[in-house]
Amino acid sequence: MAGFPAPQTPRGFGSGKTGMRTRTTRFGRTVVALMLREMASRYGRSPGGYVWAVMEPLGMILLLSIGFSLVMRSPALGNSFLLFYATGFLPFNLYQRLANTVGTSLPFSRNLLTYPAVSWFDAISARFVLNTMTQLLVSYVLMVGILVVIDSPVVLSFGPILFAFACAALLGLGVGLVNAVLFGLVPVWQPIYRILNRPLFLASGIILIYESMPPLAQDILWWNPLLHITGRAHEGFFAMYTPQYVVNAYPIGWGLVLTALGLLLLRRHHARILQNS
Template sequence: MARSGIEVQRAVIKALFMREIKTRFGKYRLGYLWAVLEPAAHLMVMIGIFGYVMHRTMPDISFPVFLINGIIPFFIFSNITNRCINAIEANQGLFNYRPVKPIDTVIARASLETIIYVIVYLILMSVLGVLGERFAFHNILTLASAWFLLVLFSCGIGLVFMVVSNAFPETEKFLPIATKPLYFISAIMFPLHSVPKEYWHYLTWNPLVHVVELSREAVVDGYISEGISLDYLLTSTLFVFFFGLMAYYNNEKAMLTS
């Protein structure tokens, strides 16, 4: 019995997903533990550097909880977009099989990064809970919605990066660097309300700011961030995602023959 196109694509993505897991973690002695160690080490360094100052600046908020709800969303965005850059090169031989398309590699890589960092987030938040840090998941729907839109937004940027890097291979080194400044303007290290209102428009155009602040609102009691909108996040995400799909659709044949 012939399988439908969706069933074939699902099987392709599953196979690519398993291949990504083996490629990503199979060569390391500590395996999956590295996925937890990277953000945990980053978190500890930031707490060590800024913990005392931020505790005095935000005495009513757990700084580790505040920080992790900024770092993990940014890692999801950064890893998905950066891993899309060389997705074609890493899977070039597989495109000889007609069912395998470049977009399948993006879906597989984005799915893996999302699963990894959701698990890492839950582990680190659990550790913080055991250590006595204060937080409560009082708005799971907002948190899940913000992160789902984050993944779509990241996939949209990732598709654009994949198209650009395939057309201009020399940009492979530049594109990851281009996203680095977002770390400093995405409210990861500071709350939006600490910035004077007249400067908010310089920051709130960035959808990552909305993801980060919505994540904090969902887990920190009394944390309210004016100027943040789930509607804006939805609109900007759909625009970027469909722009990425159009860029991919118009260049798919060129990517398969390059």
């Protein structure tokens, strides 16, 4: 068979697979390195930093529980103020933390972004993954502790719980990406955002459930995607509660649209944002 040349691999086929694998490995290593850097800078090298990550949301839950237990006989759902406020606050806290940390990803990693091996997408990914993992772990620890403390039977529905936290993470990512653009291009937006964000705590179903609100407030606040998220979270911990107002596609749609918009804007303007920061 000397007259026939040996078959050859099409040019670039093997190298394409190798190149993709190399880029994926490099991306993973870069993201992990950025995560370790933030862990060291934010939480320090001692366990005390991580204790504070748990104590901060716990303090807010205790404050709400003690304060409202003085003026109310029972919470809107169930018999435990701790459980009721925790189920609404923890998904909201995940959203809020991601919206803030993802929004400041580029200034936070500005020095490292001068290296060709580190991209703006690496910085965004590292902050999103680290803060999501941290808040989910904190939420798990707090919920387990609360369920042990209240010592009352609770029928958990994991579908609504997972949905609520996943939507909170997606929405936080989307808002954070858009904030990353606006913080860099319109510096005055950062204080404006902080002011606008404060009423969300009262309007997201943490203190009052949707059914307890006046009709006018229901008509207005239904458009808040966080209200749908906390409604699903409450459903997961209170078997008797079925939030008929919740539309699952609504918070998902908000999260996907904002994430896509933020990524497109960052791809175009990330260099200008770094210059302004």
